[in-house]
Amino acid sequence: MQDTLEEFGDDAEDSFRAMCAQAPENSxxxxxxxxxLTMFNPHQLLRLVAExxxxxxxxxxxxxxxxxxxxxxxxxxxGYLLFIGD
Structure with a gap:
């Protein structure tokens, strides 16, 4: 298991969550x-960054x-990027 390097949350408007909900089905x-929980490995993160x-x-x-x-x-x-939902 890797160490956690950073922790942060969405903004008050939940702009990241809203952007994800409005994204195309295949994204x-x-x-x-x-x-x-949603976790992306480095290969998946390359695609996420491009998006x-x-x-x-x-x-x-x-x-x-x-x-x-x-x-x-x-x-x-x-490393990995872990998204933690409610």
Whole structure:
């Protein structure tokens, strides 16, 4: 088991959760569930980062940018990114 390097949450508007819920059915973002655990490995994170970086500027909220940054860190460390729903 790897150590936790960072922990953070969504913003007050739940912008990241809302963006995931509105994502296309075949996207990795859509698979991030607000009710359970979702974990991505480095290979999956490459695809997630690509999806996040392709979002229009108005959807690049601070929460989305933070997830992108942390995904890059996880990729560099051959780590995982874990999303914890309620």
């Amino acid at each position: 990795l973002r859509r698979g991030i569930t607000p009710y359970d 996040l970086e392709e979002l229009p500027d108005e959807e690049q909220t601070p929460a989305v940018r933070r997830v992108t940054e942390e995904a890059h860190k996880a990729i560099r460390h051959s």
